[in-house]
Amino acid sequence: MKIAVVGTGYVGLVTGTCFAETGNQVTCVDINQEKVQQMQAGKIPIYEPGLDDLFQRNTQEGRLHFTTSLKEGIEGAKVIFLALPTPPGADGSADLKYILQVANDLGPILSDYTVIIDKSTVPVGTSDKVRAAIAKNATVEFDVVSNPEFLREGVAVEDFMKPDRVVIGTQSDRAKDLMSRLYAPLVRQGNPIIFMDERSAELTKYAANAFLATKITFMNEIANLCELVGANVDEVRKGIGTDSRIGKRFLFAGIGYGGSCFPKDVQALAKTSAENDYEFKILDSVMKVNENQKTKLIPHLAKHFKGDLAGKKIAMWGLAFKPYTDDIREAPALYNIDALLELGASVSAYDPEAMGHVKQLMGDKITFTKNPYEALEGADALLIVTEWPQFRTPDFDRMDSLLKNKVIFDGRNLYELNQMQELGYTYYSIGRQTIH
Numbered sequence: 001m002k003i004a005v006v007g008t009g010y011v012g013l014v015t016g017t018c019f020a021e022t023g024n025q026v027t028c029v030d031i032n033q034e035k036v037q038q039m040q041a042g043k044i045p046i047y048e049p050g051l052d053d054l055f056q057r058n059t060q061e062g063r064l065h066f067t068t069s070l071k072e073g074i075e076g077a078k079v080i081f082l083a084l085p086t087p088p089g090a091d092g093s094a095d096l097k098y099i100l101q102v103a104n105d106l107g108p109i110l111s112d113y114t115v116i117i118d119k120s121t122v123p124v125g126t127s128d129k130v131r132a133a134i135a136k137n138a139t140v141e142f143d144v145v146s147n148p149e150f151l152r153e154g155v156a157v158e159d160f161m162k163p164d165r166v167v168i169g170t171q172s173d174r175a176k177d178l179m180s181r182l183y184a185p186l187v188r189q190g191n192p193i194i195f196m197d198e199r200s201a202e203l204t205k206y207a208a209n210a211f212l213a214t215k216i217t218f219m220n221e222i223a224n225l226c227e228l229v230g231a232n233v234d235e236v237r238k239g240i241g242t243d244s245r246i247g248k249r250f251l252f253a254g255i256g257y258g259g260s261c262f263p264k265d266v267q268a269l270a271k272t273s274a275e276n277d278y279e280f281k282i283l284d285s286v287m288k289v290n291e292n293q294k295t296k297l298i299p300h301l302a303k304h305f306k307g308d309l310a311g312k313k314i315a316m317w318g319l320a321f322k323p324y325t326d327d328i329r330e331a332p333a334l335y336n337i338d339a340l341l342e343l344g345a346s347v348s349a350y351d352p353e354a355m356g357h358v359k360q361l362m363g364d365k366i367t368f369t370k371n372p373y374e375a376l377e378g379a380d381a382l383l384i385v386t387e388w389p390q391f392r393t394p395d396f397d398r399m400d401s402l403l404k405n406k407v408i409f410d411g412r413n414l415y416e417l418n419q420m421q422e423l424g425y426t427y428y429s430i431g432r433q434t435i436h
């Protein structure tokens with residue numbers, strides 16, 4: 001099938017590349033000329049494990065193309081994915097200007113029946129707006145479908161190729177048929193394609209992300225309580241996660257969720273609720289708790305150093321909002337860096353992928369090191385922010401020789417308490433007792 005994907009951000013590029021991999025002819029359209037030239041030259045603009053291999057294979061075998069021209073990109077396409085940014089506006093609601101601009105532009109240039117698919121996370125009712133914008137100037141029949149994407153950064157290819165489910169919002173049998181054919185290779189294991197109306201599909205995406213953000217936040221609050229009552233959140237997690245109604249996943253307490261989706265989507269869903277005169281109280285709490293959770297270890301740090309962090313050097317392991325990505329959007333690391341600098345400390349940081357982005361944002365405000373150990377040289381303490389696997393079994397002897405004090409503040413619970421006790425560390429973590 002011939003497909004166009006408009007927008008080559010995270011979701012667009014993964015969607016385009018993966019559909020090329022299943023044998024379709026895909027053209028990705030983006031207004032950013034530099035980015036398109038880069039992709040035409042075989043360079044992938046994002047870091048995502050496994051994506052580069054697929055990108056190279058499909059560009060070389062002629063199934064994946066790039067252009068800045070919408071008209072050229074959609075020529076002959078039976079389906080057009082819109083994977084455009086929906087940044088939060090000043091009031092927290094998703095800004096639809098990019099999507100509606102493309103919808104306006106599409107109307108006059110559609111030359112045959114086409115299915116236009118909202119792949120971006122868009123507020124309820126967006127498909128109606130897209131339909132109206134296209135209809136203003138369209139001369140052929142078309143359908144607008146809502147098809148939210150549930151992939152996670154870091155495992156995007158696997159999530160896309162083997163989705164738990166595919167949600168398709170449309171009432172049109174013609175569109176249903178095309179979408180079923182397109183997704184057939186991805187649901188061969190029996191995972192369902194769930195058809196529903198457009199508004200339910202749009203809400204499904206927000207409900208999924210808000211539910212997961214709430215699940216994490218609930219565990220973060222249990223963790224905070226564990227610290228006060230002398231319990232261990234890891235034990236509680238195992239104790240409740242084995243109940244199949246609760247499930248094992250997304251129960252890891254830490255220093256808050258970040259990324260490009262959860263914070264934005266929780267905020268946007270709260271906004272949609274408010275616009276409909278409904279106060280979604282849980283979401284307000286989730287946002288508040290998560291905000292505090294991000295810098296939860298800072299008061300412990302300050303207390304440990306008797307309220308005086310001025311001149312102290314803090315080593316930071318991890319900057320990305322989670323492992324296997326270079327994404328620092330809403331990353332807890334940024335909030336911790338700001339808080340530490342504010343208190344007069346200096347920060348020396350290491351992250352396997354995200355240092356470039358932080359350097360762009362912060363310049364020389366902090367120092368970056370070539371490896372995790374270099375960050376520890378002469379540091380007064382280590383603060384762990386992202387659970388990259390390489391931080392899980394470090395050379396503790398080497399760490400001892402580099403750190404000024406044997407003290408670790410661990411925002412991701414990487415180590416066992418008895419291990420830290422045996423090694424003689426002062427060890428602060430989340431939802432567990434402090435080891436002195």
Ligand code: UDX
Nearest residue numbers: 149150151152153216250251252254257258259261322
């Ligand atoms: C999320 C959704 O999972 C995905 O379905 C949607 O399409 C986009 O948003 P992503 O933002 O890539 O994906 O990351 P995810 O792996 O879901 O993690 C989100 C945040 O939650 C991270 O900051 C992570 O550290 C945090 N998290 C996750 C926890 O704190 N505890 C957990 O148990 C799980």
